[in-house]
Amino acid sequence: MNHFLDWANHAVFYYYLVSNLAYLTMLVIAFRTSAAHLRHLESVRFDWIKSSPMVPPVTLLVPAHNEAQFICTAVRNLLELDYPELEVIVINDGSTDKTLQMMQKEFSLRLVRAVYVPQIMSAPVRGLYRSDSDTRLLVVDKEPAGSKADAVNAGLNAATSPYVCVVDGDSVLERDALLRIMIPVLADPNRVIAAGGIVRVLNGAEIEAGRIRRVRLARKSIEVIQVVEYLRAFLIGREAWARGNMLMIVSGAFGVFRTDLVRAVGGYRPSAIGEDFDLVARLHRHSLEKGADYCIEFVPDPVCWTEVPSDLRSLARQRARWQKGLLDVLWPNKDMLFRPRYGRIGWLALPYLWLFELLAPVIEVAGFATVLLAAGFGALSWPFFLQFVLFGYGFATVISIGSVLQEELTYKRYNDWQDVARLVSYCFLEHFPYRQLHMIWRLQGIWQYLRGDMVWRPLKRQGQEPVGADKADSSPVTAS
């Protein structure tokens, strides 16, 4: 027994060692990639791109459900985005409030009988409305189907551009975000099939007329910890995975996709829990099976601001849901594992997600159990245990600080030095008890999935303008 416990403790130690070394590698790659990206930006003139005669049109797909309060501001801001060829399609997903009426009034919508070909299955469409005040705006009014994926599919059917950009109606896009996210696409439209931007935490920021007036760090600890998580996930995880063309998630809150390919894979899967992750996995599969030379890019400077949960209950629900979503995508795609046909996705990205994302809470719990057992049996080497705890703590802190440092050296959105000081402090504080709680929520997610509990539980929001009450839930923190 003692021998087994000793072996188990060492196994857990090596698991953490590999996990942290993987993250350290990602941190180094991310630093190099960010530096290269910043240098690249110096040679890109955005006004050249805007004036380029061959800029492909982009359709923004904005699913909206019961967002009457802020939808007009959000749509107005989207119409003002800095991009030459823009179409905005708002999908009113069976709202029971006055979402449609508000838009009708604000944008002089009139019912049109435009050609709508339901190439991708979605709930029935009640009507299509074109704006008289801005013909770039189309509103698709559809029956509710209870999922964001279904709403996006309806929008995809109505989209006329070669690229679609899915945006949450309650998120705030920076004015040049679309132009910036399209830079890799414009540079190589044949290879780049999708691109994701960075999602940042809106909580705490000062907003005026739907635009960020001043970026400030949120006040609550739980929100600040999420800021650290988002920085780690995007500025380290996504940046590094994208560098190796193994990006598995383009955030549902802000991402650009080639329309024909999204249609070719059947659009978003309405039953998917993490529809963004699911779509990207299917895009990888489709392209690899076709033997296509493709890439999915991550662009760290186009920013989409989104509100994160500010109470433990909502956060727990969100994280459980993300874990369910992860399992919901990894399980159907298990046939991609270790198959030469799927290249580095099958050999690296997916095994990493299985081992260090999906199974991490299970292994952590097992680790705790073996430590307790070993202590009970008197087989625990206390120096080893302490060293292990400190090693884990120190290493994880280094990674978190690395992400804050990268933010500080590169994009520097938090201008107030007090905000940075708080961010750094939370890099040390997030490990207890937040990390343990997070582990429990993720375990709950796995358990819920295994017993077939797929109910979507709404998250409580603060309702900062223009954030609505019923936010679509995009997962950013996988690979964190």
Add this chain to the structure above:
Amino acid sequence: MGSAFDTFRKLGPAAFVLKAIIFVIAADVLLLAFILLRRTYRKWYFANRDARMLAIRLRWEALVSGEIPYVAWRSKTSERQLVETMVLDAYEVANPEESARLLKFMRASGLVEKCILEARQHKGWRRHRALVALARTRAPEGIRALAEGLRDRDSETRLAALRGLGQMACPEAAKEILNWVDDAGLVVPALPLQSALVQSCAERPQVLLPHLQHADKTVREVLGRVLAEVATPSIGPELLRFADDELPELRAAAARGLCYVNASAAVTVLSELAKDAVWFVRLRAIVGLGELCHPTAAPFLLHGLTDSNRLVRLRAAEGLVDFKTELLPIFEKVVALKDQYGLHAFLTALENAGLQAGLIARIKAGTGIEKEILLQVVQTMKLPSENYPRQENILVKAASQS
């Protein structure tokens, strides 16, 4: 009394914890100190930079006119960088008169020459930056250096040079790009190449024609698309040659450009291209027919309404809607086609153009038994159930008329 190290050692594992905690605190403090110092330095740097920029702006006129000797600022790196940034920013938004003055200043002060030198000598991202700066000067003498950038090993540098040449927007730049494409083939993605060529060939599209004849298939496709974008009446007759080219891109280019040619001649060719097997050739032909807005084009646009491709139908409908004075007879013909998709496309285009009310008014003002039927069709978007006269011979008639 033992040393502090002895005390540490006696603590055993607890000492390790203590050391770790001290290390972590030290790391925290160092990091914060680094961030604080960096921020302080940046604050000072930008304040200093702003102050110097303000000082330059105050003597801007004297600087640009050469009253202040160039050596006064040229020899100081930071000063030179500021002047360069300011002059390039000003140049981008200047009117033609001011542009000429600023270009003269950049030439006289040696800034253009410096940009050329840097674009030739630097490597990697420094070369990108130099190429961009050179292109921003739009000085023709920089074209050669930009063209050399096209032959760089790094794809990013090639793209920067290509975009720069596009910004030059002159036939000389186009020639450099085309010569390079002839030599190297398609070594950059097609879209930026097309963009650069469209910008630089707009003034004289003829520069494309010799390259279209001997380029390989892939390059010809790209050049065909460019030709379609930049075609002007001056190359109308040349385009006729491509109407029966084996490459669909060239046929599409011809279709797109033919709307600049004499309408009666263009309609004949476009009507043939509107029957092409490739959908985007048909689409271009229909768009061309729509842009001509010539009465003889209407029957072929009507035929386009029955096309198997949705986009072709929509474009045909948009073309038909442009015949604003003839909307009622056209609508009657659309109904007579008995094509539900075509009818839908036409009514959609009508709604998008805001002409539906006008058509209804004209139908109501008309007489005859068909009035009610037509009104019902507009309102329900469905074809009449009874045997509305089908005009199968519309196209035959149209062909004979044209």
